Amino acid sequence: MKKNKYKYIYEELAQQMKEGTFQPGELIPSEHELAGKYETSRETIRKALTLLSQNGYIQKLRGKGSVVLDTNRASFPISGLVSFKELADQMSGTVHTTVEEFSTIHPEPYLQHQLQCNAKTEVWKVIRTRTFDGERVILDKDYLLKKHIPALTKDICGQSIYAYIEQELGLTISFAKKEITVEPCTQEDMSFLDANGFSHVVVVRNYVYLEDASLFQYTESRHRPDKFRFVDFARRHIK
Amino acid sequence: MKKNKYKYIYEELAQQMKEGTFQPGELIPSEHELAGKYETSRETIRKALTLLSQNGYIQKLRGKGSVVLDTNRASFPISGLVSFKELADQMSGTVHTTVEEFSTIHPEPYLQHQLQCNAKTEVWKVIRTRTFDGERVILDKDYLLKKHIPALTKDICGQSIYAYIEQELGLTISFAKKEITVEPCTQEDMSFLDANGFSHVVVVRNYVYLEDASLFQYTESRHRPDKFRFVDFARRHIK
DNA sequence: CTCCTAAACTTGTATATACATCTTAACGCT
DNA sequence: AGCGTTAAGATGTATATACAAGTTTAGGAG
Numbered sequence: 070m071k072k073n074k075y076k077y078i079y080e081e082l083a084q085q086m087k088e089g090t091f092q093p094g095e096l097i098p099s100e101h102e103l104a105g106k107y108e109t110s111r112e113t114i115r116k117a118l119t120l121l122s123q124n125g126y127i128q129k130l131r132g133k134g135s136v137v138l139d140t141n142r143a144s145f146p147i148s149g150l151v152s153f154k155e156l157a158d159q160m161s162g163t164v165h166t167t168v169e170e171f172s173t174i175h176p177e178p179y180l181q182h183q184l185q186c187n188a189k190t191e192v193w194k195v196i197r198t199r200t201f202d203g204e205r206v207i208l209d210k211d212y213l214l215k216k217h218i219p220a221l222t223k224d225i226c227g228q229s230i231y232a233y234i235e236q237e238l239g240l241t242i243s244f245a246k247k248e249i250t251v252e253p254c255t256q257e258d259m260s261f262l263d264a265n266g267f268s269h270v271v272v273v274r275n276y277v278y279l280e281d282a283s284l285f286q287y288t289e290s291r292h293r294p295d296k297f298r299f300v301d302f303a304r305r306h307i308k
Numbered sequence: 309m310k311k312n313k314y315k316y317i318y319e320e321l322a323q324q325m326k327e328g329t330f331q332p333g334e335l336i337p338s339e340h341e342l343a344g345k346y347e348t349s350r351e352t353i354r355k356a357l358t359l360l361s362q363n364g365y366i367q368k369l370r371g372k373g374s375v376v377l378d379t380n381r382a383s384f385p386i387s388g389l390v391s392f393k394e395l396a397d398q399m400s401g402t403v404h405t406t407v408e409e410f411s412t413i414h415p416e417p418y419l420q421h422q423l424q425c426n427a428k429t430e431v432w433k434v435i436r437t438r439t440f441d442g443e444r445v446i447l448d449k450d451y452l453l454k455k456h457i458p459a460l461t462k463d464i465c466g467q468s469i470y471a472y473i474e475q476e477l478g479l480t481i482s483f484a485k486k487e488i489t490v491e492p493c494t495q496e497d498m499s500f501l502d503a504n505g506f507s508h509v510v511v512v513r514n515y516v517y518l519e520d521a522s523l524f525q526y527t528e529s530r531h532r533p534d535k536f537r538f539v540d541f542a543r544r545h546i547k
Numbered sequence: 548c549t550c551c552t553a554a555a556c557t558t559g560t561a562t563a564t565a566c567a568t569c570t571t572a573a574c575g576c577t
Numbered sequence: 578a579g580c581g582t583t584a585a586g587a588t589g590t591a592t593a594t595a596c597a598a599g600t601t602t603a604g605g606a607g
Contacts, residue, residue, distance in 0.1 A: 074591075099557060110592045115558085123362075128482065128521035131558045132599030136521055243367065244543040249488065251510060251533035269508070269533060271490060282367035282375055294490035294508060301540070304483040313561075338587060349562045354588085370588050371569030550607085557600070568589075574582085 078107055078117035086126050086137055093139035097127065125302040167205075169261060170196035171223040173215065180212060183276070183287045191215040195226050196261070204263045206296040208270075210289040217285045240285075246276040249299065258291055271297040314355035317346055321356065325365050325376055332378035336366065364541040406444075408500060409435035410462040412454065419451060422515070422526040430454040434465050435500070443502045445535040447509075449528040456524045479524075485515040488538065497530055510536040 085091050098106065103114045118135060121127045127135045174194045181187055192212050199207035211230065213221070218234060225233045234240050252272050254264060262270070270291045277286040324330050337345065342353045357374060360366045366374045413433045420426055431451050438446035450469065452460070457473060464472045473479050491511050493503060501509070509530045516525040 073589095101557080112593085113591060116590090118558095125483070125485075128517075128519075129558070130520060130600090132556085132601085134557060134600095138521060244364070244541065246364075247538075247540045247542060249536075249538040249540075251490065251536055278367075280367075281369060282377060297488075297490055299486075299488040299538075301486045301488075302483065303486060312559095340587080351563085352561060355560090357588095368588070369570090371571080371586085373570095373587060548607105550605105552605080553603085555600100555602080558598085560595100560597075562595085563593080565592085566590085568587100570587075571585085573584075575580100576582095577578105577580085 074107075074109055075113050075116040075120070078103075078109075078114065079120040082117065082121060083124070083126055086121075086140065091137045093137050095137050096134040097137060099134055123304060125304070165200040166227055167198045167200065168195065168223050168226045169198055170194065171226055176212070180287070183274075184212060184214065185284055186214065193218070193221050195221075195230070197226060198261050201296060204265070204293075205261065206263065206293040208258060208261045208291040210291070212287045214285045217279070217283075241280045242277055243280045243282070244278050248274040250274075251294070262291070262293060265293065265295075267294055269294060273299075313346075313348055314352050314359070317342075317348075317353065317356040318359040321360060322363070322365055325360075325379065330376045332376050334376050335373040336376060338373055362543060364543070404439040405466055406437045406439065407434065407462055407465045408437055409433065410465055415451070419526070422513075423451060423453065424523055425453065432457070432460050434460075434469070436465060437500050440535060443504070443532075444500065445502065445532040447497060447500045447530040449530070451526045453524045456518070456522075480519045481516055482519045482521070483517050485517075487513040489513075490533070501530070501532060504532065504534075506533055508533060512538075 082091075082097070091097055097103075100111050100114045100118065104111045107114065118127065118129065121135075122129055125138060125140060128138055129135045172194050174192055175188050176184060176186065176190065176192050177188075180192070181190075184190070184192065186192070191214075193215055195209075195211040195213070197209045197211070198205045199209065201207075211226075213230075215221075217240065218238060221230075221233075231242070235242065250272050251269050254262075254268055254270055258264070258270050271294055273288075273290040273292070275286075275288040275290065276284060277288065279285050321330075321336070330336055336342075339350050339353045339357065343350045346353065357366065357368065360374075361368055364377060364379060367377055368374045411433050413431055414427050415423060415425065415429060415431050416427075419431070420429075423429070423431065425431070430453075432454055434448075434450040434452070436448045436450070437444045438448065440446075450465075452469075454460075456479065457477060460469075460472075470481070474481065489511050490508050493501075493507055493509055497503070497509050510533055512527075512529040512531070514525075514527040514529065515523060516527065518524050
């Protein structure tokens with residue numbers, strides 16, 4: 070841990086709340102006390118507390134202090150941008166990923182629109198199924214702009230693409246737009262998933278952007294309805 | 309507009325982006341320039357820009373500036389905490405709300421757990437259906453702690469409960485936890501909704517908290533799958 | 548003892564300064 | 578012209594101070 074003092078403080082406090090060193094309902098030390106403890110300024114402590122607040126760890130009460138919230142209640146993720154890996158960690162059953170297709174394509178019009186590119190752009194196409202307890206319940210269709218991630222391999226796709234992108238390539242995902250709908254099963258769904266009588270799938274469309282605000286990935290994640298669950302923590306920012 | 313300079317600046321800039329005064333892809337003036345223009349300090353400008361960034365209006369690029377993002381692409385709401393009213397504004401069809409039930413109850417065990425209260429607590433129970441283009445497609449079951457909102461009326465429920473709570477009572481909603489799943493229709497769903505052949509509904513469970521971090525409302529919003537759509541903007545906070 | 552006030556402590560906002568890090572453009576040397 | 582260095586300008590981080598506003602506690606007046 071070298072620089073970014075406020076992120077370090079954020080992570081240390083968050084860790085203590087996850088561990089239970091701070092119990093839900095408790096007041097954490099005041100900003101002044103924390104500043105003394107960490108030998109830093111109050112503003113730096115405030116930045117750390119703002120992060121804790123945004124991520125649902127605490128609620129700040131003017132004049133009183135910051136109370137610890139109950140983050141375990143629904144065991145919800147840090148909010149938004151949930152990758153399959155995080156999901157798998159929560160579902161304790163047997164989990165397995167199968168790479169069904171791995172190729173380079175030139176996108177057809179529908180994908181050109183989703184990825185905001187043209188027919189000459191080279192795009193990775195990755196189709197994966199996720200198996201829980203012996204049933205194929207999730208179909209992930211990933212499309213990644215090749216110029217950002219030239220050396221992808223099938224092996225990496227069997228692990229975690231995100232870990233590769235962030236740790237190996239040093240790219241940073243900055244934000245994503247997500248859309249959730251329910252749609253009739255396609256032929257593709259029927260062939261790759263164990264439909265188990267369901268006629269519809271939950272479709273999560275994810276548009277992922279890098280730090281420079283360039284779109285680099287479009288993902289369509291198709292879930293069998295009975296295995297789908299989305300949880301979110303949302304703070305009212307303004308108004 | 310009296311106090312809170314940074315919120316004022318945030319809203320003015322956000323408005324200009326929605327109007328198109330700033331076009332997507334453009335760089336907005338630098339923090340230094342804005343500080344001069346608004347006759348304030350750079351830190352205050354930075355607070356406003358942080359809000360814009362969190363709400364998906366801009367992307368900050370170190371060393372370069374802040375580029376305007378395309379917020380219209382999916383016409384997504386400000387993220388999270390979407391009330392029915394906002395939803396209705398987007399769906400241009402004919403929209404109507406019917407209050408099916410309005411009463412005071414003492415919660416049974418399931419609701420006690422959801423609302424974290426006991427059997428003696430007084431709770432408003434409000435059942436409403438939402439009609440789009442002549443079809444009843446959403447069933448909203450609201451449970452509100454009476455101690456926070458003693459004077460609710462059936463008439464208010466026909467309008468917007470949120471507007472009443474925030475504008476009339478002066479209460480502020482600070483955050484919410486949301487869960488989305490797909491579940492089989494209940495008898496209640498069948499009787500209140502025009503199922504149109506669907507055997508399942510999308511269930512959105514919403515736990516709403518006030519400024520003092522006290523839970524005051526539990527809402528179960530049950531949607532016919534073909535009319536359900538959830539959009540979200542998520543920024544990767546940390547790590 | 549009760550009630551009111553004042554003080555102490557909390558978080559919120561605004562401002563100022565200094566330096567680090569990154570991007571871009573200008574400059575000058577070869 | 579081409580290349581590398583430098584400088585200017587942008588955002589990011591850390592610190593300091595002052596005051597505003599909400600909460601709690603202590604203490605005093607009656």
